[in-house]
Amino acid sequence: MLKFENVTKTFDRNFKAVDSVSFEIEEGELLVIIGPSGSGKSTTMKMINKVIPHTSGKISINGKDINSYNVSDLRRNIGYVIQQIGLFPHYTIEKNIAIVPQLKGWTKQETKARVYELLEMVGLDPEIYAGRYPKELSGGQQQRIGIARALSANPDIILMDEPFSALDPITRGQLQEELITLHQKLKKTIVFVTHDMDEALKMGDRIAIMKDGHLLQIDTPEKLLHEPAHGFVEEFIGRHRIIQNPGLMPVTDILSESIVTSLPTLSPERGITLIRKSKTTNLIIADEDKKLLGIVSAYDLIKKLDDIKTVSEIMTKAEPYLFDSATAKDAIVMMDHTSMGMIPVVDRNHKIIGLVTRGSLLSAMSSQWTEMEDDQYE
Template sequence: MIRFENVSKVYPDGFQAVKDLNFEIQEGEFLVLIGPSGCGKTTTMKMINRLEPHTAGSITLHGQDIKKANPVELRRSIGYVIQQTGLFPHYTLEQNVGLVPDLKGWDKAKKKQRVYELLDMVGLDPEIYASRYPKELSGGQQQRVGVARALAADPEVILMDEPFGALDPITRQQLQDQLLLLHQKLKKTIVFVTHDMDEALKMGDRIAVMKSGTMLQLDSPEKLLREPAHGFVEEFIGKKRVYQNPAFIPVTEVMKTNVATVLPKRSPLRAVTNMRQRKTDTLLVVDEHDVLLGLVSAYDLQFNIDAVSTVEEIITPVQVTLPVTATAKDALIAAKDAPFGIIPVVDKHQRLKGIVTRGTLISTFASHWAGKGDEE
């Protein structure tokens, strides 16, 4: 939808803010630009609506060179939200939200319907708030109005320049959640600038990490965390941040593969011996193809050691398993429902690949959450 080809930005004093950018933003994508101050992220975003004209290369929107577009019409067709909202203090909220539709010549009835719809969409009852002025609102409410104004003319693209940066953490989280819901509902293409990596990981379909005017990596949050392509990217993310986001950690990275197992035809005595050798109180029962059949506990073996001839007679079904495609977050959720504290990990054929235990989860995350290991 939006394509950057060999795009650079050089100011009259010779400073090169952006260097040879090549990337594409897909229709309906939520793209986050992030990096330290002065990295070129805001300049990159502003070049899309020509608030900052690029000095080399080309930027196209739906295949059309934006340099050939009327800059005023281009900006009216692209939603724009900034950190301090930019609301006109002498305009009511209805007038602020309806500004672009008014400039585009919408009739009064259509404009009012759209304004009321959007105020309601961002959680501000239009019957109460439409006639109010910005000074009568909290910072979070003003930011909601800023988002509504950006959506007013139903643009395909919305640019957001650190829109929640000045808000308190609770309000910021609420607005992040609301924006994600709006994006899911409206499918707008959003380019979002932030300096906060936690915000980027939460919001972005993809994240572009920038430094000194160059784009070092553009990837999904999962790939960015697991496979940083540059030392600066790893440093900027923070080496321990992945452990603060267990949804991005494959369960295969936290599971034990050296699992204590037993075949179903083994005798209880042999199973107890195996248990003692492996220093465990539970064995997983698998067939000759490693297909998971169930489990047996030390208590069941000892209680039935003289009453049964094979382990299969006292197998307990496994109530909770995880697929190999699961995440550590899935394991953390499943752990509370796992008898004996063991969660088998199986492939699509139910073959046992490993186990996750409450102990391994605690030890894996506690060491990082407690501040051990490498510094961020």
């Protein structure tokens, strides 16, 4: 769908930021471009929507040379998400998302419906957030708006230039998971630039590694880990990852499926009985479809026993939580930010599928490191 043929970008004094790069991106693929500073990764991505025009070679979309497009039309049909987000501070969230649809001549009704649909898609209630301004949102919420804006006119291609690098680890991990889920659902072609190898390995269908304007290798994460084609690729990925990195272990290999859930309408007395029978310290609250709603601790339940009629009255948000596509490293990062000693794991529909506890995480990681040491001395 998206094709580079011997593409070069030359700046002043004949400096080649990108030197004769060729590759193809399949429709619906999430390609991550990674490399050190000055490798040409952002320049390569920005040439796709002509933010930076290429000097020579050919870039085509569905067989059509991008030079044959009107620049404005080209950019309106390619979503673009950047690290700084770039929301207009004097526009409401609704107006920020509506910019491209309005430029493309959508009606007010079509535009508003699309804005509300996208807000719900990125996990923000449109009734609450549509009328707010960027300064009233957290960094993570603003980045969600940036993603929604990129999707606003339903483009086939989305460019993302280090969109999560300025966020804290918890927010960054959650947005990575949400983007993976959105990609699986929408099947958009995404070109994602990052300098974080863990992020690249987690998110990419394929990963392109660049250095000094050259494309050194483009492969699946698995092939990069096991068959690095260049000394720099091996060095950049990290030898410990290439051997075996326990942090990349799927969280589904760690979680416990023995979880105790209840409906939010459960009485506190029955809640205490359920906790005692299961010998746990927390009650996971889910709806009838097993969608995660929140958590109730045994301590709070006992403390408020005479003051409440249902457990929902003292339920707290189930945060942080992990998607089933997460890794052990994600769990390690998030475990430091939970007071419950456990993290719920959900599927893409937010249905609860298990829990990761400190004990299960430490046990799994210890086992992996032991296996690595055994292999080393065989």
